[in-house]
Amino acid sequence: MSHSYPSHVTIVDVSPRDGLQNESMTVPTEVKQTLINDLIAAGVKKLEATSFVSPKWVPQMGDNSALLDALAPTRQTDVCYSVLVPNMRGFENAILHRPDEIVIFGSASETFSQKNINCSIDESIERFAPVAAVAKAQGIKVRGVISCTVGCPYEGEIDPSQVAYVTKRLIEIGSEQIGIADTIGVGTPLKVQRALQAALEYADISMLSGHFHDTYGQALSNTLAALQMGVSEFDTSVAGLGGCPYAKGATGNVATEDVVYMLHGMGISTGIDLDKLVVAGERISEFLKRPNGSNVARAIINKRRS
Numbered sequence: 001m002s003h004s005y006p007s008h009v010t011i012v013d014v015s016p017r018d019g020l021q022n023e024s025m026t027v028p029t030e031v032k033q034t035l036i037n038d039l040i041a042a043g044v045k046k047l048e049a050t051s052f053v054s055p056k057w058v059p060q061m062g063d064n065s066a067l068l069d070a071l072a073p074t075r076q077t078d079v080c081y082s083v084l085v086p087n088m089r090g091f092e093n094a095i096l097h098r099p100d101e102i103v104i105f106g107s108a109s110e111t112f113s114q115k116n117i118n119c120s121i122d123e124s125i126e127r128f129a130p131v132a133a134v135a136k137a138q139g140i141k142v143r144g145v146i147s148c149t150v151g152c153p154y155e156g157e158i159d160p161s162q163v164a165y166v167t168k169r170l171i172e173i174g175s176e177q178i179g180i181a182d183t184i185g186v187g188t189p190l191k192v193q194r195a196l197q198a199a200l201e202y203a204d205i206s207m208l209s210g211h212f213h214d215t216y217g218q219a220l221s222n223t224l225a226a227l228q229m230g231v232s233e234f235d236t237s238v239a240g241l242g243g244c245p246y247a248k249g250a251t252g253n254v255a256t257e258d259v260v261y262m263l264h265g266m267g268i269s270t271g272i273d274l275d276k277l278v279v280a281g282e283r284i285s286e287f288l289k290r291p292n293g294s295n296v297a298r299a300i301i302n303k304r305r306s
């Protein structure tokens with residue numbers, strides 16, 4: 001069977017944000033800065049640095065401004081520094097640091113929307129609309145991410161028509177890209193393809209990206225299923241770090257190392273140096289005192305030791 005896979009894939013490493021937002025220990029700003037610089041040294045060209053959400057809701061991201069200040073002197077012009085922004089208050093704080101891209105994050109599940117950002121899906125779009133308009137007027141890219149596109153921790157299975165609806169609304173208010181997220185990692189390849197297919201009612205394939213958590217070990221298969229549809233951008237997390245504070249039990253995103261290994265093995269370029277990426281993942285895993293969540297990283301490290 002032949003598929004027309006993309007020749008190049010953009011990796012968005014979300015570990016500094018999605019990876020660390022759920023950590024119970026305080027991760028010092030310098031450690032986040034080192035992680036980001038390690039990722040960039042490995043060739044990552046797009047990353048989620050932090051989020052401008054309420055520190056009462058997500059204390060771990062409370063150093064958002066300090067982190068961007070620390071990164072400023074060595075900021076790379078060919079790297080896209082993204083930040084999550086839930087409302088105008090967050091945007092006003094973020095804009096002081098001129099991020100390259102803001103991410104507005106909605107949900108295909110009503111209940112998850114309430115739990116995560118304390119408003120309904122329609123209310124969230126109303127909040128995002130002025131944020132997206134001001135960002136675009138200032139030359140900042142706007143990406144929309146939709147949580148719970150295949151399953152929700154509160155509502156169970158999500159109908160693809162919900163994904164189509166939120167995609168439509170996010171595009172109407174100016175999202176240039178749409179991330180299809182499997183927040184709790186319950187998706188399997190055909191379900192993920194159905195969610196992507198629903199988004200394609202309103203979005204072009206070049207606008208879509210995949211954001212797959214690996215709770216049930218399906219994320220790499222789901223990545224391949226998305227690739228087969230022509231998706232060429234994926235959110236991944238070095239060492240598989242992460243989880244969402246409002247999706248109990250959900251583990252991290254698919255490990256960046258695992259996706260890069262698969263893509264390179266398929267002849268698809270990423271611009272990333274896998275060995276340097278493994279160093280980045282090991283350093284943060286050691287700091288967090290947790291086993292490296294990437295199968296590929298563990299294999300490479302074991303091989304080096306033997």
Ligand SMILES: CC(C)(COP(=O)([O-])OP(=O)([O-])OC[C@H]1O[C@@H](n2cnc3c(N)ncnc32)[C@H](O)[C@@H]1OP(=O)([O-])[O-])[C@@H](O)C(=O)NCCC(=O)NCCSC(=O)C[C@@](C)(O)CC(=O)[O-]
Pocket residue numbers: 018021051052053054055057058086087089090091105116117118145146147148181182183184211213243244245246
């Ligand atoms: C959205 C809100 C702020 C609404 O929270 P709220 O309590 O409804 O907001 P509010 O407007 O009523 O304000 C309450 C207080 O928060 C302050 N406030 C209000 N906004 C901000 C802000 N931006 N930055 C700093 N402070 C803020 C505001 O000033 C006020 O302060 P007070 O007067 O009480 O001192 C809250 O629900 C929130 O911060 N939620 C965070 C959710 C979050 O970060 N979730 C994890 C990221 S999403 C995710 O992981 C999924 C994703 C993207 O990865 C994809 C996937 O896998 O699904």
